[in-house]
Amino acid sequence: MSGFPELTSGHRPVGVVSFAQYDNVRREDAHNEVEMLMPVVAEVFGSIGITKDDVGFICSGSTDYLVGGPFSFVTALDAVGVWPPRAESHVEMDGAWALYEAWVLLQEGEIDAALVYCFGRSSPGDLSEIMALQLDPYYMAPLWPDPTSLAALQAQALIDSGRASESDFAAIASRARRSALANPKAQLAYDRSPEELLGEDYEVAPLRRHALPPLTDGCAAVVLAAGDRAYELCERPAFITGIDHRIETHAIGARDLTRSPSTQLAGEKAGVATKKVDQAELHAPYAHQEMILVDALNLSDDVALSPSGGALAANPMMSAGLIRIGESARAIWSGQADRAVAHATSGPCLQQNLVCVLEGV
Amino acid sequence: MTEPVTMMAATTRLDYVFTAGVAQSKNLHGLEEGKFIGQRCPKCKKVYTLSRGSCPVDGLPTDEIVELPNTGTVTTYCVVNVPFAGQSIEIPYICAQILLDGANLSFMGLIQEIPIDQIRMGLRVEAVWVEPDELGPTMASVKYFRPSGEPDAEFDSYKEYL
């Protein structure tokens, strides 16, 4: 046992001690959600030698809109097996927010470990239509704007502000996909120069194909453990020293899309700047969003950005945020990083953001 | 002057491709052949019909395939007397939970060929399938269940499935 890091959020050290994710693919049509989750849950428990009976709480993140059926999160519990009955909860959000709920419960001190999982498939429906329904139902949703068109407005605003160019977007996409070559779970990885990428056609100007995330089916799981229990399960737990999430107005026209004040505030509350950051896993589905996040978190040039390739390498809905936390934890377990920032986003154009700072001792 | 807009209709429709998965596909292909297929849990040995591929108690894949018989027991039931939109059967009719012999999970089925006032818990029933050329990967392949003529099942034999 090597002690615990100083905490910015909470008073009880809670660490990420296990992480597993499904093979991110364009279309998983052989297995249903339960069949996708079962091997992931088995791996996240099995790799640290525990079972479902060793966690005091289960929290999941998903949305029925992706499946097209009600209460899909209830049937997904069949992948864990919840007998005898156990404390369980669900958020209609990315798994990163499910992790936040589990972290809050662990702060209370009644339980020592929790399972967090999430799942999201982009393939059963038309994702661009489904995502339009998260918008305000009176003025925005009836126009059915797809997420790429909204992101393109944001990218254009960033260009108009003079702080970015299309070449910057291509450079980010090129770096992310090259990093992804080392990530066995990446769906989209390649070694192509920014110049080559700029030869692609526009999907929605100013965004070319490379600046868009892939459509992904996937799922992921994490085990959290508190205090000494974390060291029993993991040699070097990735302790959550700071975690916070903030949201901006749903009225897109009322936001300055070139800035992310919610990320900035969450980053401040989570204590990002209190010590050196070795790496940051940013949930930036569109390439230009990475620039907005780096700015909001005030990350310096020596911070390694999304070494896994980030959401440009694989973007399973409701899961890509939790995967950022899992990848950050993995970097701490291996000693590749001592302090890592993980970020998750939700809503159009980075509307809602969660920042989680992880440290190893 | 034009009237102010006070109301608008914003219609929403989303289409989905349903993924049955490995386990449910086996169930559905069984129905296509006029038989019930179950899956057994490797740990608790329970057999699930129309399962999503896992044991909801143990969270383990139910990989072992079990062919189930055509007969079962009514564990509980209700008589539908209320008309509703889209109703395809003439009221009153009987909806029952049916536990197939050898299965550990009941499912809902229609009961016919019995007077409404004679439906009861423990009634032994058998499946009546549609004509062979009408069989498909759907529960609609089972037309309905009817009394099999066997003596009623003992309450103890199905009390765990209510």
Ligand SMILES: [Zn+2]
């Ligand atoms: Zn079982």
